[in-house]
Amino acid sequence: MSVCFPKLSRVAVCGGTHGNELSGVYLVRELQRCAGDGAHVNTLLCDTFVFPSPSGPISDTAPYEMIRSRELNALLGPKGSPKAVDLICDLHNTTADMGLCLIAYSDHDWICLHIFRHLQRQMPDIPMRYIHFDVSNKESYSLDSVGKHGFAIEIGPQPHGVVRSNIYTAMKFGVQHMLDWVRFFNSGTIFEGGFVDVFTMVKHIDYPRDRETRNITAAIHPQLQDRDFSLLQPEDPLFQTFSGETLRYKGKEPLYPFFINECAYYEKSIALSLARKRRVMIPCKGTL
Amino acid sequence: MSVCFPKLSRVAVCGGTHGNELSGVYLVRELQRCAGDGAHVNTLLCDTFVFPSPSGPISDTAPYEMIRSRELNALLGPKGSPKAVDLICDLHNTTADMGLCLIAYSDHDWICLHIFRHLQRQMPDIPMRYIHFDVSNKESYSLDSVGKHGFAIEIGPQPHGVVRSNIYTAMKFGVQHMLDWVRFFNSGTIFEGGFVDVFTMVKHIDYPRDRETRNITAAIHPQLQDRDFSLLQPEDPLFQTFSGETLRYKGKEPLYPFFINECAYYEKSIALSLARKRRVMIPCKGTL
Structure with missing residues (x-):
């Protein structure tokens, strides 16, 4: 069995959705500083800063988070529309000792799963898992759900409000390998099929x-x-x-x-x- | 050489001075819950919640922190007065991997140094240091400086906003051994002299x-x-x-x-x- 997809022309890498998860904040700034150095993908680098649900009425007195989420939905979406970016990678940190996790709302988005397998192979020293939140796209509320494909990269342990070099570096390599995969894919590389272990959330x-x-x-x-x-x-x-x-x-x-x-x-x-x-x-x- | 001191009749154990350093917050609540169970010292258990300098004019619109610091200075001090409590132990956490530290403004407060040596002997598995901030009592601004004697217990690593069992337990034992020492001292125990390694802060x-x-x-x-x-x-x-x-x-x-x-x-x-x-x-x- 083989599956073909259109090219991933527009990819967004976002940091700061949770403003005190600092690896992504500093990584996006660093990528913005270096932008242009050999980037072959149209990569949007976003300082996002807090992102709740983009739906529902909005008033003049709406909190910053609501306003910002509308702006981001306009910039990266609109969610569910053909104008939405092809892939969103939203960067997060956790105080839990989870290593590097890709978190997605689908267990059959082949783009996300192939990217995960590529990262696993390229970074064998980093514990890495694929987490699946079994929620429909309509119900999903995170930033990465705005793109045609999307996932969060969640890395820990790192205290919020702190940046640790080892965690920052793992995130940096993860994003680099993700963008490499997109370039390989867009230039016609065929990726072999195979198996991936998926952790599906059951309860809290x-x-x-x-x-x-x-x-x-x-x-x-x-x-x-x-x-x-x-x-x-x-x-x-x-x-x-x-x-x-x-x-x-x-x-x-x-x-x-x-x-x-x-x-x-x-x-x-x-x-x-x-x-x-x-x-x-x-x-x-x-x-x- | 031997030194004699009056009894330590009033001891305050304080948590929550920095409200997101959770070990002390939950430990003081737990001690309050158990209060009365065999306590032989008059121990004040304080939920403190943020403590800047208690000096300077105060207005009706003063921030909560300023008002609370005045209340605490009235409750535990006034600083420098004979009414001040005999000993303040203020509980803190750090994201740094510092183990358990006693932090004080003096390198010759024998009460603090003897307590430190007692904790070191009673908890040999916990890395433990005595840190000395070389600042005069007038310039010192922390809660523990309000008492006749005082120090902070600083334990890490623990992310702010999180409580880790191992860090909480180390703090709990530290406070228990501190109160034990006070009871021994008040009941006439003579403590041998000796040596303590002191880390004096030089610069940031x-x-x-x-x-x-x-x-x-x-x-x-x-x-x-x-x-x-x-x-x-x-x-x-x-x-x-x-x-x-x-x-x-x-x-x-x-x-x-x-x-x-x-x-x-x-x-x-x-x-x-x-x-x-x-x-x-x-x-x-x-x-x-």
């Missing part, structure tokens, strides 16, 4: 909380902390309460934890997410 | 910055990141620019780096601080 788990105050009463257990993508078995330690007690995973199915102790998810009531792993066959690929 | 180093935008142009070098308190020699790697170049330490004196890549210090123009190490003799100690 919240912290234990005080019934009245809703304050959290436990932290991620030290035996789980920094063990993203290590299979969590029923009865494995999950949390350690602030008085020292161990709370265990009561699910019946072994699942793969990720986004363990992500800073931005405390307010979303997510202590960690759990995924099922599947092997997906991707077809041989070329341009039309 | 800022990130390389763009002349016009003042944006940073480099991150901490990967060979320096997480190497707090490892001696930095002239010509050792200091920064890695966002284009990949290595910048080296141009100082003439080998010094000890700390607060390497602390999140809150980007805006203070501090990439790291440097200290000189000295050995201080502390006298044998008892109560009056």
